[in-house]
Amino acid sequence: MSVSTDYLEQNFKRPPLLKRLGWFDWLFAALAAAGAAYAHTYYAVLMDGYEVGILYGTTASLIWLGWSWKPARQLSLAVALLSLSAVGLYGDDLARGETSFFLKFLVSSQSAIMWMSALYVMATFAYFFGMFARSDFSNRVGSALTWSATAMGLAGLMVRWRESYLISHDVGHIPVSNLYEVFILFAVITALMYLFYEGRYKSRQLGGFVLTVISAAVAFLLWYAYARGAHEIQPLVPALQSYWMKIHVPANFVGYGGFALAAMVAVAYLLVERRPAGMLASRLPSLEQMDDVMYKAIALGFAFFTVATVLGAMWAAEAWGGYWSWDPKETWALIVWLNYAAWLHLRLTKGWRGRPLAWWSVAGLFITLFAFIGVNMFLSGLHSYGTL
Amino acid sequence: MNDKTSPVRTRRGTGAIALEFLGSMNLAITLLVVIAIASVIGTVLKQNEPYTNYVMKFGPFWFEVFKSLGLFDIYGAAWFLVLLGFLLVSTSICVWRNTPHILRDMRHSRLDVQEKSLRSFHLKAEWDSTQALGDATAHAESLLGARGYRVRKRAQDGQATVAAMKGGLGRLGYILSHASIVVICIGGLIDGNLPLKLKELGGELRAETRDIPASEVPAESVLGTDNLSFRGSISIPEGASAKVVYLALRDGYLIQQLPFSIELEQFRIEHYPSGMPKSFESDLIIHDDELKEPLRQTIKVNHPLLYKGYAIYQSSFGDGGSELKTRAWSLDMPQQEPLELDSGVNRFRRLMTTRGERTLEFTDFKLYNIFPVGEDDTSGKKFHNYGPSMVFKLRNPAGEALEYVNYMLPVELEGRRFFMSGMRATPGEEYRYLYIPADAAGTPQRFMRVLAAVHDAARVRRVIEAQIGDTLSADKAGKDVRSTMIDSIGKLVVLFVEEGIEGVARQAEASLPPEQRQEAINSYVNVLQGVLGAVYVELLRDEGVNLEQGVSEEDSRFFDDTLNTLSMLVAYGSPFYLQLAEFKHIEASGLQISRAPGKDIVYLGCAMLMAGVFMMFYMHQRRIWVRLEQRDGGTALLFAGSGHRNRLEFEREFRALQAELEQAVPPHPASA
Numbered sequence A: 001m002s003v004s005t006d007y008l009e010q011n012f013k014r015p016p017l018l019k020r021l022g023w024f025d026w027l028f029a030a031l032a033a034a035g036a037a038y039a040h041t042y043y044a045v046l047m048d049g050y051e052v053g054i055l056y057g058t059t060a061s062l063i064w065l066g067w068s069w070k071p072a073r074q075l076s077l078a079v080a081l082l083s084l085s086a087v088g089l090y091g092d093d094l095a096r097g098e099t100s101f102f103l104k105f106l107v108s109s110q111s112a113i114m115w116m117s118a119l120y121v122m123a124t125f126a127y128f129f130g131m132f133a134r135s136d137f138s139n140r141v142g143s144a145l146t147w148s149a150t151a152m153g154l155a156g157l158m159v160r161w162r163e164s165y166l167i168s169h170d171v172g173h174i175p176v177s178n179l180y181e182v183f184i185l186f187a188v189i190t191a192l193m194y195l196f197y198e199g200r201y202k203s204r205q206l207g208g209f210v211l212t213v214i215s216a217a218v219a220f221l222l223w224y225a226y227a228r229g230a231h232e233i234q235p236l237v238p239a240l241q242s243y244w245m246k247i248h249v250p251a252n253f254v255g256y257g258g259f260a261l262a263a264m265v266a267v268a269y270l271l272v273e274r275r276p277a278g279m280l281a282s283r284l285p286s287l288e289q290m291d292d293v294m295y296k297a298i299a300l301g302f303a304f305f306t307v308a309t310v311l312g313a314m315w316a317a318e319a320w321g322g323y324w325s326w327d328p329k330e331t332w333a334l335i336v337w338l339n340y341a342a343w344l345h346l347r348l349t350k351g352w353r354g355r356p357l358a359w360w361s362v363a364g365l366f367i368t369l370f371a372f373i374g375v376n377m378f379l380s381g382l383h384s385y386g387t388l
Numbered sequence B: 001m002n003d004k005t006s007p008v009r010t011r012r013g014t015g016a017i018a019l020e021f022l023g024s025m026n027l028a029i030t031l032l033v034v035i036a037i038a039s040v041i042g043t044v045l046k047q048n049e050p051y052t053n054y055v056m057k058f059g060p061f062w063f064e065v066f067k068s069l070g071l072f073d074i075y076g077a078a079w080f081l082v083l084l085g086f087l088l089v090s091t092s093i094c095v096w097r098n099t100p101h102i103l104r105d106m107r108h109s110r111l112d113v114q115e116k117s118l119r120s121f122h123l124k125a126e127w128d129s130t131q132a133l134g135d136a137t138a139h140a141e142s143l144l145g146a147r148g149y150r151v152r153k154r155a156q157d158g159q160a161t162v163a164a165m166k167g168g169l170g171r172l173g174y175i176l177s178h179a180s181i182v183v184i185c186i187g188g189l190i191d192g193n194l195p196l197k198l199k200e201l202g203g204e205l206r207a208e209t210r211d212i213p214a215s216e217v218p219a220e221s222v223l224g225t226d227n228l229s230f231r232g233s234i235s236i237p238e239g240a241s242a243k244v245v246y247l248a249l250r251d252g253y254l255i256q257q258l259p260f261s262i263e264l265e266q267f268r269i270e271h272y273p274s275g276m277p278k279s280f281e282s283d284l285i286i287h288d289d290e291l292k293e294p295l296r297q298t299i300k301v302n303h304p305l306l307y308k309g310y311a312i313y314q315s316s317f318g319d320g321g322s323e324l325k326t327r328a329w330s331l332d333m334p335q336q337e338p339l340e341l342d343s344g345v346n347r348f349r350r351l352m353t354t355r356g357e358r359t360l361e362f363t364d365f366k367l368y369n370i371f372p373v374g375e376d377d378t379s380g381k382k383f384h385n386y387g388p389s390m391v392f393k394l395r396n397p398a399g400e401a402l403e404y405v406n407y408m409l410p411v412e413l414e415g416r417r418f419f420m421s422g423m424r425a426t427p428g429e430e431y432r433y434l435y436i437p438a439d440a441a442g443t444p445q446r447f448m449r450v451l452a453a454v455h456d457a458a459r460v461r462r463v464i465e466a467q468i469g470d471t472l473s474a475d476k477a478g479k480d481v482r483s484t485m486i487d488s489i490g491k492l493v494v495l496f497v498e499e500g501i502e503g504v505a506r507q508a509e510a511s512l513p514p515e516q517r518q519e520a521i522n523s524y525v526n527v528l529q530g531v532l533g534a535v536y537v538e539l540l541r542d543e544g545v546n547l548e549q550g551v552s553e554e555d556s557r558f559f560d561d562t563l564n565t566l567s568m569l570v571a572y573g574s575p576f577y578l579q580l581a582e583f584k585h586i587e588a589s590g591l592q593i594s595r596a597p598g599k600d601i602v603y604l605g606c607a608m609l610m611a612g613v614f615m616m617f618y619m620h621q622r623r624i625w626v627r628l629e630q631r632d633g634g635t636a637l638l639f640a641g642s643g644h645r646n647r648l649e650f651e652r653e654f655r656a657l658q659a660e661l662e663q664a665v666p667p668h669p670a671s672a
C-alpha cells in the first residue's frame, strides 16, 4: 500500500489528551494538587478517611474539569486567590471582618455574596439589553459579569466555610447545610452550566433567560437573609455531621441546576416557537439547537440527581437506620426523578420533540422547586434542616 | 370461550397481547407519572398518624372512605404495591425483550449493509476520487480508527466496505440502568413489610393499639427472631436493657423479639451554647449467649453498630424515668406546710386536692433549658440557661388535663427572682407563665405566707378595721357606715383573692354605669393596695424586719410582684404550686434497630443504575460506513452514518469526518 504513515501521523492522529496540555494546564494541576496536599497536611486531624478521599477526589475532578473546559482554570484560580486573601486577612480573628476594609467591602462571605447577587442581576440586564439591541458588546459584558458573579459566589462559600471555623471549631462545617447556603450553590452551579453551554455553542443569546432564574434565586436569598437572618452561620445538628453531606448536597444541586437551565431554555423555545417570524426568533438560537440544549441539560441534571438520590439513600441508611422511609423529601426526590424519567422516555423512545416537551420541562421546574423549597415550607419530616 | 378458533391459538394470542401491553412504552410512561402522582398524596396527607387525628380532620365519613382507599398508609396500600409491581413487570419485559438484540447490535459490525439502505440515510455523502481503491480504503480505515472507531473491512472484487462503530457501551447503559430498577425493586421487596401484610391478611398478626408493657402484649402481636427484615425503635433508660423493639404499624405497633439483649450503660449528650444538641452517644453492651464476652460499643448519630445483620442506630434521646422529689404548696390553703411528693417521669399518682380528685402525671424532665436572652439583656451573653425543669399534667376525673412546666431554680428578671411555671390546656398552644416571687432564701415561702395572710379573713378584717380607725363619728349612724364599709372592703378583698383583678373589673361592670367604672376600679385598686399593703407590713413586722426607715424598696417590689401574681393565680388552674426540690436524672437513649437483608441487593442495583445512566447519556453508539467501488481509474465513495441519539452532535462529527476523509481521498474535480 502506498499510504505513507507520515501522512497519517500528521493528519489523523490527534495527540492524546496529555500531549495536548499546555504549561498553564500543568501549572493549574500543580497548584490544585499543592492545595490539596496543604489541606491534607494541616487539616487531616479534622477529617476522617472518607473526607480525605473526598478531598483528593474533588481535586482530581477539578483538574479534569480545568483540562477539559479551559475557562474553569482561570475561574478556580480567581476563586482561590479571593478566598485565600480573605483567609489571610481574617487570621484567626473573626472580628477583623468589621475592621479590615478589604474584608468588609469585598471578600468577607457576606460581602462576596452581596457582590455575587448584584453582579448576577446586572448580568441579567446586560444580556437582555444585548439581545434586544443586538449589541454584542452588551452580551460580552453580560458574560463577564456572570463570570465575576460566579467567582464571587464561590469565594463567598469558601470564605463562609472558613468563617464557620473561626466562630468555633465545633461550629465549623462546609456551607451546604441549610437553605440559605444551598441557594448560593444553586445560583453558582446554574450559572456555571450556562457558561459551559455558552462557550460550547458560542452563543450568548440565552443568557438573559437563564440569568432570570438565577436572579430569582438571588431575590429569594436576599429576602431570606434580611427578613429571616438566614445568613447567620449555625452549628450543625448531629444528623448532618457526616462526610455524606459533602457529596450528597452538591450532587443534588448539579441536578437542580440542570433542570432549571432546561426550563429557562424551554421558555425561550416556546416564545420563539409561537412566533417563528417574530422579534425573538431572529435573536435567539435555532429551535433545534435550543431543543438540544434542553435535552442535554436535563440529561446531565438527571444523571447527577440519580447519584444524589442514591447517595442520600445511603446516608439515610447510616443516619436514620433505613435507606428509604418515604419521608417527604425523599418522596419528592422520587417524584422529580420519575417526572424526568418520563420526560426522557418520551423524547428518546417516542421521539417527542419541541413544544410539548418544552412545556413539560417548564412544569418540571415547578415540581423541582417544590422538592427543593416547598417541602421545607409545607411538609414536615426527617429532612427539616432548611425550614423557612 | 370462543370454540370456533383453536384454544391454543387464542391463548397465545392473548398472551402475546398481554406481553405487548405490559412491555409497552406507553404503559411504562403512564406508570411513572401515576406513581409520581400517588406519591404526592402520601406527602401531602401525613401518613400513619393515630386514627383519631384523621377522624378529627376529615369527619367520620371521609375517614372511612380514605381508610378503605389506604390513603393513611399509601406506600403500604395494596393498589400502590400493585402499581409498583406493574412497573417491575413492565421494566423486566422491556429488558428481557431488548437485551438480546442490543447485545447482538453491540458486537455486530454490520458489514453486510446494503448500498440501498445507506443511500436512504439522512447523513451521507458521495464522491469520486482518482485514488485507487486500496489506498482510499486504507485511508478510510485509518481515519476512522484514529478517531476512536472500531473498524471492520470487507473487500471483494473491486468493492470494499468499511464499517465503523463507536460508543457501543452506551447500549449496555440501557441494560444496566433498566435492570437496576428490577434489582432495586427486588431488594426493596425483601426489606419491605409485604410478608407482614400477608400474615396480617391471614389473621396471624394483629397490631396492638393499647399502651401496655411489652411482656403483656399477646402473641398475635409479637414477631419472633425469624423475621428477616424489620425496622423498629426502642427507648432504653440508662442502666436498663431491652430484648425487643417496637414496630409501628398503622395505628398500633408490633413487638419484635431480638436474639440478644442490648444494655445501655451510659448516655451522653453535648450541647452547643445555644442549647442545640451537638452530639449524643450511647455506650451499649450486647449480651448474647453466643458471645464469650459481652460486646461493648459506643454508637452515635451517623455511626451505627452492626451486629449479626442487625444494625443499631442512635436516633433520639429522652427521659428514662428521672426520679423527682417535689413539694406541693397549696394555693387554696397556703397556711399549710407543703406536701412532699416523690415520683418520677412516666409515673403518675392520684391526689385528693382542695378542688377534688386529680391525677398527677409526670411526663418529662430536662436538665437544661437554654433560651436566647431577651433584647434588653446587658449581660453580654447570647443564651441563658434556666436550669432543670419538669413537665407534668394534672388531670381531673373527667379526663381533661392541664399541662405544666415548672422550673426548679428561680429565674432572674429585672433583678428579682421568680419561680417560673408555665401552663397550657392543649399541647398545641404556648405556655402562659406564672411568676412566683422568690424570697431572700430562694424559696416560695414568703409568697405563701402573704397568700395565707390574705386568705385569712379574720386577719384581713382586723387590718381593715385598724385602717378605717376612728375616722367616722362614734354614733349609731357612723357605726353602721363603718361596719358596712368594713364588710364591703372585706368582700372586695375576697373577690380579688378569688377572682383576681378581672373579677373586680367584672363586678364594676355589672353594678355601675359605664362612665363611672374606670374611676371605681381605680379606687378599688387603691383600697386593695392599702389593705393588702397593711397586711404585708404586718407580716414584715412578724418576720422581724426593721421598718423604722419605712418599707425597703426591695420589699415593696416584692409586694407589687406578689399582687401581680395573686391576680394571675385565678387562671393558673392548679390547686397547688409544685416545686421541684430534688431530682435524679436518668436519661434514655432512643435506638432504631433494623434488619435489612435486601440492602446489598438494593445497593448493587443503585450502582448499576448510576453507571447505566452515565453510560446512556455520555456514550452514544454511532456507526459510520464507507462503501468504496472501483470505477474507471479511481474510486467511488459512499460515506454514511447513523447515530443512536444526539443527532446534532453526531451530524457535526459526521461532517468533520467527511471533511477529513475528503482531504485524504480528494474528490475528483469533475465529480465535485
Ligand code: HEM
Residues within 6 Å of the ligand: A176, A177, A178, A179, A180, A182, A239, A240, A245, A248, A249, A252, A308, A309, A311, A312, A313, A314, A315, A316, A317, A319, A320, A323, A324, A325, A329, A330, A331, A332, A333, A334, A371, A372, A373, A376, A383, A385, A386
Ligand atoms: C433516601 C434518602 C434521601 C433522599 C432521596 C434525599 C433527597 C434529597 C433531595 C432531593 C434534596 C434536595 C435538596 C434540597 O431541597 O435542599 C436533599 C437535600 C438535603 N439532604 Fe437529602 N436525601 C436523602 C437522605 C438524606 C439524609 C440521610 C440526610 C442527612 C441526615 C440528608 C441531608 C440533606 C441535606 C442537608 C440537604 C440540603 C437541605 C436543605 O437545606 O434544603 N439527606 N436530599
